[in-house]
Amino acid sequence: MFKNYIKIAFRSLKKRIFFTFLNTFGLAIGIAGAILISLYIYDEFSYDTMFKDADRIHRINGDIKFGGEARKFAVTPAPMADALRSDFSEVEMVTRFRTWGSALVRKADTEANIKEESTTYVDDSFFQMFGIDLLVGDKATALQEPNTLILTKSAAEKHFGSLKNVLGESVLLNNTETYTVVGVIEDLPLNSFLREHTVFMAMAGYADSKIVNWGSNNYQTFIKLIPGVDVADIQVGLQAFLGKYVIPGIQQFMPGVTEEQLRAAGNHLFYDTVALTDIHLSSNLVAEITHNNDIQSIYILSFIAIFLIVLAAVNFMNLSTAHSLKRAKEVGVRKTLGSNKSELVQQFLIESGLISFLSLVSALIIAIIALPFFNELADKNISMPYTSPVFWVILLGATLVLALFSGSYPAFFMSRFIPVKVLKGGGQNSVGGGTIRNSLVIFQFAVSVLLIISTLVVYQQLEYIQDKDLGFSKDQVLIVNDVYAAGTKAETFKKQVKDLGFVKNATLSSFFPTPSNRSDSTFSPKEGGEQQEDAISMQIWGVDYDYVATMDFEILEGRNFDTQFGNDSTNIIVNETAVKNMGLSIKEALGKQYTPDMGADNPLYYTIIGVVKDFHFSSLKDNIEALSLTLNSSANSMAIKLNAGNFSNAIAAIENIWSEMAPGQPFDYYFMEDSFNRTYEAEKRLGNIFIIFTMLSILIACLGLFGLAAFNAEKRTKEIGVRKVLGASVGQITYTLIKDFLKLVGIAILISLPVGWYAMSKWLEDFTYRIEINGWVFVFAALLAVIIAVLTVSYQSIKAAIVNPVKSLRTE
Amino acid sequence: MLLKLNNIFKWVQSGGQRVFLLKDINLSIEEGEFISIMGPSGSGKSTLLNVIGMLDDFDEGEYNFLDESVHNLKEKHRANLYKQYIGFVFQAYHLLDELTVKENLEMPLLYSKKSSSERKSLVADMLDRFNIVGKKDLFPSQLSGGQQQLVGIARALISSPKLILADEPTGNLNSKQGEEIMELFKQLNDEGVTIIQVTHSKKNAAYGSRVINLLDGRRI
C-alpha cells in the first residue's frame, strides 16, 4: 500500500508540475533561510563554550556612580583578585586581564616593527583557568616572570617564520620594553572573547597590578568556582566589598567619609558577576574585551526564521487546498471505491512529505550556495556542519514536522469531501475552505508589510545617524596611528604635514570623537570643594593648539588654546554638558577652577577658558557626557584634515614624510569616517539582513499568491467565458479577478500597520538620538504591498481574461 | 432478499420549507435482479441510487441491506458494507487520470487490503475478461469513451460485489458502445450479479427484469 502511495504521489506531483514547483520552491527558500539563521544563532550561542569548565567561570562587573552618571563596568580594581581569593573559599582561581590595546612589536635584532592590534597583560593562572595548552613552552612556569610573554601561533609565525626558534627569543614592544617569549598558544577561536588577542604579557611585570587602589577600574577579573558552588553566594558576598575595601580607600583622600554619606549623596557601587558564556550575548558594559552582540538581534532573527518557515508552510497549505478543487473528483472516486478517510489522509500526507523532502534537498543546495554571501553579510565564519549527526537529525526532524504541519490541514480538508457532492461537480461550493485560505493570504501579506516597514525604519535611522550634525566634521579626516613611534620628531612630522598643499590642518592627540573606551575623572570645584555633591564626573582629553580647529568644534563662549596667551597648560575647555552638570550657565563657567585630584596635598586647579558646543563622541545610542580638553604634548595619533581631492596621493605624500621621520615604523592610518561607520556596523548588518529576508518573505508570499491566482482563474474559467459572451471586456474581467485579492491585501495592511509602528518604536528606543517614525513609511509599505499583489495576480488574471470564451466553455 | 427500503423520505430545507427529493419510497430487491430506474430529469433517480449505494443519507425510513439496518449503522460500518458488496459505475466514468488502466483496476483491491499476488491475478483476470490486456498500461485519456466505461465496469466488478449501481452508464456513449455495455450487464446479471441502473432509454430498460418509475421523488 505504502509503495503504491509513493508511486501515486510521485505521479500526481509530476502531473501538476507547476504546483509542485511553486510549493517546493517556496518551502525551499523558507527552509534555506531558516537553516542559515539557525546556524548563525547556534554560532552566537557557542561563544566561549569551548573553554574548559566554562560553566564554572564568571567575570566580576562593577556598577558605579560616584559623581556624574552611573556606569557599568566590565572591569574592576586590581586588588579585586586578591580580595576574592582571600574572602571566598568557593573561588578556585582568579585571572585578570589588563588590556593594553595595540603595540608595535619587533624581534630584538631587527628594525621593522609589525603592529599587533590587541595585547594584554594576564595573570599566569590564565592557562589553567581557560584550559589553554602551550604548543611550545612550559605551562607550569610560563608568564610567572616579569617581562615574559606568550604569542598566538599566527603572531609567532608572523614574527619568527616558524614555531621552532621562538622560545627564549627577545622582542621589543613599542621600541622600548624588552620581553622574552616563553610560549606559543593556538590562535584563539573566533567565537571566543579573546579572539582578537595575539600577545599576552606577564602580569608579574606590570607594577600597577600590585598596587592596592580601589579607585580605578582597569582589570577584567575572572573567577573559576569550585564544582557545585552557586554563583549567587559570591554575588551576595560581593556586596560587603564596598564597606570592607572601597570606603577605606576613599577615606585616604576624604578622611571621615562614610558609606552612609556617599549613599546620601546619591552615589552607589555594586559588584556583580556574569557567567563567561553569557558575556557575548548579554553583556554590553564599559571596557568589554571585545565587542559583544545583543540578544535582541538574536530574537529578531529568530522571529524572521520562524516567519519564513511559517510563510512557506502557509503557502503550502494554501496552494494545496486551492488545488484540492481539482482533486475533488479523485477523492470522490477513491471514496466510492472504498477508501476511508484515514487512508486518504495518509496518501496526502505522503505527498506533502515528498514535497517537503524535495524542498529540504533544494534548501540545502540553496543554503550551501548562499552561505559565503551570508557569512559576508553577517560578518561570520560559519560552515555547514555536514559531519554533525545532530544537524541532520534536527533537519530531518524539522522537515517531518513541517510536512505534518503543512500537510495535515489540506489532507484532512480533502479527505472530508463528500463524494455525492464533488462527483456532481459543484466547484468551489462543493469543497469550501475559502475562509481559511483567505486568512492565510492575509497573514502572509501582514507579515510582509511588517517586514517592509521594519526595513524602512532601520534604514532611515541608519541614514539619520550618517547625516546627523555631530558637532564636528568627520569628513576628510585622516588619522595616523602610533605617532609616538617617531618620538620627539612627532612635532616635526606634524609641521611638515601641515605644510603640504592639500592639508588644511593637523593635530596631535590620543583622543578623537569616535566611540572607544575612555574613563572619567572626578573634578571638584575650588569653591565649595568639600561638598561631595558639587563634584562632577568628566573625561579629560589631552590635545594641542590645533585640535579645535582641525575638528571644527564651535566655541560658544571664551576662547581656544592660543600660544599668544602664554601658558595655557593649566587651562581647560569644557563642553556644554560639563557646564550643565556643574550647574552653571555658559558665561558663569568661564574662569571657574576645577581639580581632578581633590584630596591631594597640593591639588592642581584647571581654569575654564572656553566652552565648546556639545559634539557626539560616543555612539548615538548614548547621551553626550561631560568632557574637558587640556593641552598635552604626548599623543598617540595625529589627525589630518585634508582638502577634497585625491586622497591616495595625499596618503602617499604623508607616508613619505613619515618614513623619513620614523624609519622602519609601520604607517598605520584610518579615516575617521570609517571608524565612525564601524560603530554602527551591527545596525547596518541588521539592516542588510532585514532587507534580504524581507525580500525572501515577499517572494514566498508572491509565490503563494501567484499560485492562488492561477487556481482562482482556472476555477472561474466557465464564469469568465459566460461573462465574455455576455459582453464583458478584458479589463472588467481582470478587475473582477484582482479585486478579491486586493481586499485581502487591504485587510493585511490594516493589521500590520499598528503592529509595525509598535515594534519599530520599541527598536528605536534603544537610540538616544533617533528619528520619529514618518507617516509615509506606512503609506509606502502599503502601496508596495498593493503593487506587488497586483503585479502577481495580474498575469494570471489577464491570461484568463483574454482566453477565447468558446474554448473555455467547451471544456465544461 | 438483498435489500429493502421502507418508507424512505429525503428532503432539503429551502426558504423554511421542506423540499422533498424522495417521498415514501418502498422497494425490495432480490439477489439476481436487473432493475432499471426511469423518470424525467430531476425526478430523483440519482438521489435514490446514491441512497441505495449508501453514499447519501436519508431523513426518514428504514433501509435493510443483507439483514443489516443501514439507518442504524455508523459511517465506518456503512463504508465497510458497501466496500464489500457494492460496485459503482458512473456516467462520466470517473477513472483516475493519473493512473493507468491496470492501476485503476487495482485500486479497490488496495482499499480492501488484498495481498499483492491476489491483486495481480484478479487484475489479470479482469483484463482478460474484458479483452483489454493490450491497454493495461495506457492512461484513461488515451482510451475512447466506450473503452473508459469498460474499465469503469471492470473496476466496479473487481472486488466481486453482489450489487452493481450504474447511473446512466451509457449516457456519454454512442448507441453501439451503449449496446455493448448493456450486453455486458446482461451477461453479468446471468452470472448472478444484481444490477440497478438509471437510464432514460426504453431500449436499455428492456435489458432489465423490472422497471421502477419515479416522478417528483415518488414511485409511480
Ligand SMILES: Nc1ncnc2c1ncn2[C@@H]1O[C@H](COP(=O)(O)OP(=O)(O)OP(=O)(O)O)[C@@H](O)[C@H]1O
Ligand atoms: N443537495 C441538494 N439540494 C437541493 N436540491 C437537490 C440537492 N440534490 C438534488 N436536489 C434536487 O433533487 C432533485 C432530484 O435530483 P436528481 O439528481 O436525483 O435527479 P435525476 O432524476 O437524477 O435527474 P437527471 O436525470 O437529470 O440526472 C432535483 O430537482 C434536484 O434539484
Ligand SMILES: [Mg+2]
Ligand atoms: Mg441523475
